[in-house]
Amino acid sequence: MSTKTKRYFLPESEIPTQWYNIQADMVNKPMPMLHPATHQPLKAEDLFPIFAEELCRQELNTIDPWIHIPEPVRDKYKYYRSTPLVRAYGLEQALDTPAHIYFKNESVSPVGSHKLNSALAQAYYCKEQGITNVTTETGAGQWGAALSYAAKVFGLEAAVYQVKISYEQKPYRRSIMQAYGAQVTPSPSMSTRAGKDVLTVDPNNQGSLGTAISEAIELAMTTPNCRYVLGSVLNHVALHQTVIGLEAEKQMEMAGEYPDMVIACFGGGSNFGGVAFPFMRHKIKDGKNTRFIAAEPASCPKLTRGVFQYDFGDLSGLTPLLPMYTLGHNFMPANIHAGGLRYHGAGMIISQLLRDGLMEAVDIKQSESFKAGLLFAKSEGIIPAPESCHAIAATINEALRCKEAGEEKVILFNLSGHGLIDMSAYDQFLAGSLQDFEVTDEDVARNIATLEKII
Numbered sequence: 001m002s003t004k005t006k007r008y009f010l011p012e013s014e015i016p017t018q019w020y021n022i023q024a025d026m027v028n029k030p031m032p033m034l035h036p037a038t039h040q041p042l043k044a045e046d047l048f049p050i051f052a053e054e055l056c057r058q059e060l061n062t063i064d065p066w067i068h069i070p071e072p073v074r075d076k077y078k079y080y081r082s083t084p085l086v087r088a089y090g091l092e093q094a095l096d097t098p099a100h101i102y103f104k105n106e107s108v109s110p111v112g113s114h115k116l117n118s119a120l121a122q123a124y125y126c127k128e129q130g131i132t133n134v135t136t137e138t139g140a141g142q143w144g145a146a147l148s149y150a151a152k153v154f155g156l157e158a159a160v161y162q163v164k165i166s167y168e169q170k171p172y173r174r175s176i177m178q179a180y181g182a183q184v185t186p187s188p189s190m191s192t193r194a195g196k197d198v199l200t201v202d203p204n205n206q207g208s209l210g211t212a213i214s215e216a217i218e219l220a221m222t223t224p225n226c227r228y229v230l231g232s233v234l235n236h237v238a239l240h241q242t243v244i245g246l247e248a249e250k251q252m253e254m255a256g257e258y259p260d261m262v263i264a265c266f267g268g269g270s271n272f273g274g275v276a277f278p279f280m281r282h283k284i285k286d287g288k289n290t291r292f293i294a295a296e297p298a299s300c301p302k303l304t305r306g307v308f309q310y311d312f313g314d315l316s317g318l319t320p321l322l323p324m325y326t327l328g329h330n331f332m333p334a335n336i337h338a339g340g341l342r343y344h345g346a347g348m349i350i351s352q353l354l355r356d357g358l359m360e361a362v363d364i365k366q367s368e369s370f371k372a373g374l375l376f377a378k379s380e381g382i383i384p385a386p387e388s389c390h391a392i393a394a395t396i397n398e399a400l401r402c403k404e405a406g407e408e409k410v411i412l413f414n415l416s417g418h419g420l421i422d423m424s425a426y427d428q429f430l431a432g433s434l435q436d437f438e439v440t441d442e443d444v445a446r447n448i449a450t451l452e453k454i455i
């Protein structure tokens, strides 16, 4: 670790009062979401049975670049925001790179990840509308933990479907959800049609995010006064996450620098969008040539190997049709430890930005991600979440390129969470028993071919 240290915080008054809605500034707007049966573009009202109304309006808002953060939400943000922006001198030294590396530390939230930024907002809007119950899915448990906390804060009941393999292999996040008072069910379960369908065909099914989403949506649609909430992928989730980038913009200014590259790991796109969009507005509007790099797992490579088309967000096809880069909604990702990155599709905004060449994507193998995570732990003192390790690996690759070229570039990456509840994964890596899984173009083509041509 380095003896030099620099951390930047904002005073409470500088915590953002508005989220940034990049849809308003995009030259090519995302293509519309379509109704799954009629294939007509969706209106906000079509989504009201599933999500809180204000969230539906935010989802489809392509007009207003700035959305007011309700005061009760901003008050809860103050429990852990601003999060620190840190100059990673230790990592720079370890790499012997001329690059300046900064990270935004979202792991300091009470639940250990960025997910709380949206969970608080979504729980608030549900409460405001008089909704009493919220339901959702969770993989490794970060989103479930964030929602459970937010539901407790705003006085809602939370029911969480947790992917069965995580429920069994990662009991501590389940305990965290239960500690906040949430009801946690392993998915697939016999409590929904969607879960029963899967278990009938395969009684030993270990679950997936796609199945858990189907179960949660089904519960929301069949329970009075209950709504579904989602932790990633959708536009309104990325919107709430822009507090990350808006704070980072001010903190980079305090450091007297501007990023040449902004990097984040990629599951559905919320922490990437959160840190990237506020900086991307200067690329769109002022011609800044910052590079934006999403780091996804080689085992679930929707941005680098996926196909852009309309697809469902869940396994059963209950969601609207989304225009996105996808591996196919029936894709069953390998059981990597970065559970938050095991999703078949990419958010609609990000899919459009990638098509338009405003951002890039790289894929990272599991072993490479943990190797990067350990170097970060040793040089910066923080054990990163397995998801965040992907962003660190991509950052290291770029910093080493700077070293080769002798370039003093400024890199900002988002540390989306800590890995203190993921130590069994680190154990496996240290014991040399961690496997790499790679998906090839042929695998993707084969899977996409099994889908009915949707549009």
Ligand SMILES: *Cc1c(COP(=O)(O)O)cnc(C)c1O
Pocket (backbone or CB within 6 Å): 113, 114, 115, 142, 143, 231, 232, 233, 265, 266, 267, 268, 269, 270, 271, 272, 340, 341, 385, 387, 388, 416, 417, 418
């Ligand atoms: C959920 C999660 C992710 C991936 O989700 P995105 O929506 O792509 O950000 C990344 N890191 C952590 C720590 C997570 O919990």
